[in-house]
Amino acid sequence: MPVDVGQARTALLSKLEAISRRHGAINTHLRAQDGRLDADFEDRVSFTAGDEVLERLDDAGRAELAAIRGALDRLDAGTYGVCARCESSIAPGRLAILPEVALCTDCAEG
Numbered sequence: 001m002p003v004d005v006g007q008a009r010t011a012l013l014s015k016l017e018a019i020s021r022r023h024g025a026i027n028t029h030l031r032a033q034d035g036r037l038d039a040d041f042e043d044r045v046s047f048t049a050g051d052e053v054l055e056r057l058d059d060a061g062r063a064e065l066a067a068i069r070g071a072l073d074r075l076d077a078g079t080y081g082v083c084a085r086c087e088s089s090i091a092p093g094r095l096a097i098l099p100e101v102a103l104c105t106d107c108a109e110g
């Protein structure tokens with residue numbers, strides 16, 4: 001079953017927004033949009049999730065953010081859903097739960 005990249009992107013952006021908001025980095029303008037995903041959403045999140053946000057994050061938040069941004073990069077590169085180590089397909093069910101994962105179950109456990 002192919003990965004729904006549109007759905008994956010939405011899930012990743014939602015997570016990115018949640019992390020940014022948790023650290024008080026999303027501006028009131030975005031909140032005024034009622035959390036709706038619009039055309040400018042990704043740009044604004046990218047902007048607000050810059051260095052300023054990174055400074056506020058703890059190590060876990062930083063790692064999470066890096067994983068999400070890495071997944072978005074893989075979406076853009078067309079390699080989303082492919083294990084970064086063994087290059088086999090990552091199970092869609094795994095991606096549905098953890099859209100930012102870079103490794104398949106075998107590699108993550110190994």
Ligand SMILES: [Zn+2]
Binds near residue numbers: 086103104106108
């Ligand atoms: Zn693997």
